[in-house]
Amino acid sequence: MFELKKQVRPNIWELEPYSCARDEFKGEASVYLDANENPFDLPFNRYPDPLQKNLKSEIKKIKGIKCRNTFLGNGSDEAIDLLYRIFCEPQKDNVVAITPTYGMYKVCADINNVEYRNVLLDENFQIKADALLERTDENTRIIWLCSPNNPTGNLLNPLEIEKILKNFSGIVVIDEAYIDFADSESWSKRLSEFPNMVILQTLSKAWGCAGLRLGIAYASEAIIGLFNKVKYPYNVNDSSQKIAAETLRQYGIFKERRDTIIDEREKLKSNLLNLPFVRHIYPSDANFILVKVDNANATYQYLVKDGIIVRNRNSVVLCENSLRITIGTPKENEILLDTLKKMPY
Numbered sequence: 001m002f003e004l005k006k007q008v009r010p011n012i013w014e015l016e017p018y019s020c021a022r023d024e025f026k027g028e029a030s031v032y033l034d035a036n037e038n039p040f041d042l043p044f045n046r047y048p049d050p051l052q053k054n055l056k057s058e059i060k061k062i063k064g065i066k067c068r069n070t071f072l073g074n075g076s077d078e079a080i081d082l083l084y085r086i087f088c089e090p091q092k093d094n095v096v097a098i099t100p101t102y103g104m105y106k107v108c109a110d111i112n113n114v115e116y117r118n119v120l121l122d123e124n125f126q127i128k129a130d131a132l133l134e135r136t137d138e139n140t141r142i143i144w145l146c147s148p149n150n151p152t153g154n155l156l157n158p159l160e161i162e163k164i165l166k167n168f169s170g171i172v173v174i175d176e177a178y179i180d181f182a183d184s185e186s187w188s189k190r191l192s193e194f195p196n197m198v199i200l201q202t203l204s205k206a207w208g209c210a211g212l213r214l215g216i217a218y219a220s221e222a223i224i225g226l227f228n229k230v231k232y233p234y235n236v237n238d239s240s241q242k243i244a245a246e247t248l249r250q251y252g253i254f255k256e257r258r259d260t261i262i263d264e265r266e267k268l269k270s271n272l273l274n275l276p277f278v279r280h281i282y283p284s285d286a287n288f289i290l291v292k293v294d295n296a297n298a299t300y301q302y303l304v305k306d307g308i309i310v311r312n313r314n315s316v317v318l319c320e321n322s323l324r325i326t327i328g329t330p331k332e333n334e335i336l337l338d339t340l341k342k343m344p345y
Ligand SMILES: *Cc1c(COP(=O)(O)O)cnc(C)c1O
Pocket: 074, 075, 076, 077, 078, 102, 146, 149, 150, 175, 177, 201, 202, 203, 204, 205, 210, 213, 214, 215
C-alpha cells in the first residue's frame, strides 16, 4: 500500500517553507510596497507569480488537468531534481530505472548521492513489470519510466506500467516529454486511480518552447504541495510565464506544426530505409527516430563534416550503431537525406 508520509524524507515532511511577499498577500492592490522591488523599470520590476496561476489555467484548458494537480518548473529537469530531494535520502534510498533512457534521471541521482539501479529493456525496448519490481527493496523510493522513451522512441506497454503502479509502494514517475506526438492518451487522465503516480510533461518539445524552460508535473494535490514547498519561490520567470501562456493560446499553430513533424517522421523513415547502410528504424511515437546503420561513428562524422548534427547513440547499451535523428523542417530533412545519399558506401 502507498502511504505518502512513509515515502517522503522526514526533513521535507516537516519543512516550513519560505514565505515570500506574494504568498502573504494574495489579493489585488494598487500600491505594492511589500517586496523591496524597484517601482520604476517596468515591465520586469515585479517578482513573478510564484504559483504561475495564469499559465496553469492556460495549460488546464488544453490538458484538462486541474491546476491544483499541476506543478510548473524550470524545465522538467527541475521536477526530476525535486523528486530526488523530496523522496530520496542521500546514501540510503535508491531508485530503479530502465536502460536505455533519458540521462538526467541518473545524473540527478548522482548529484543527490542516491543509488541508481538499472533494468535493461528487452530487444523491443519494452519493460517487464516483474523485472523492475524485483529490483526494488524497502529503500526504493522511485521507479523512473519514460513513455515514449528517449532515445528509443517507443511507448512502453501500458499493461506493464499499470502493474508497476499497482504493485509498487513508492513513487512511479512516467515521463511523457513526447506524449503530444504519440498516438496514445496521457496517464495524467488516471491521476485519481494512482496516488503514487507522477507524470512529467514539458513545453520543450511539441510546444516549441525549449528556450523558455517550462516543465510540468501532474500528481496528487499532496505531492504537488511537496513540490511547492521545496521549489525556489520564484522558479519560473515572468517572461517565460507570459510567453508560454501566449503560445498555449495558439493551439492551431501548435497542431499544424506537430502534425507536420509527424508526417515528416513517416516520410523520412521510408526514405531512409532505401539507403543501403540503414539496417533498421525503430518504431517511434516521438519527434525523433532511432536509426541503426552499418557504422554509426563513420556516418555521424560524415554528417558533421557537412554541418549536420544528429545524436550518436553508439555507446549506449542496446543502441550500438544507432543514431538518434530529430525530425526537422521538410527542408532540413531533405538536406539530411540528400547528404546521406551521397555518402561513400
Ligand atoms: C527533452 C526531454 C525532457 C525535457 O526536459 P526540459 O527540462 O523540460 O526541457 C524531459 N524528459 C525527456 C525524456 C526528454 O527527452
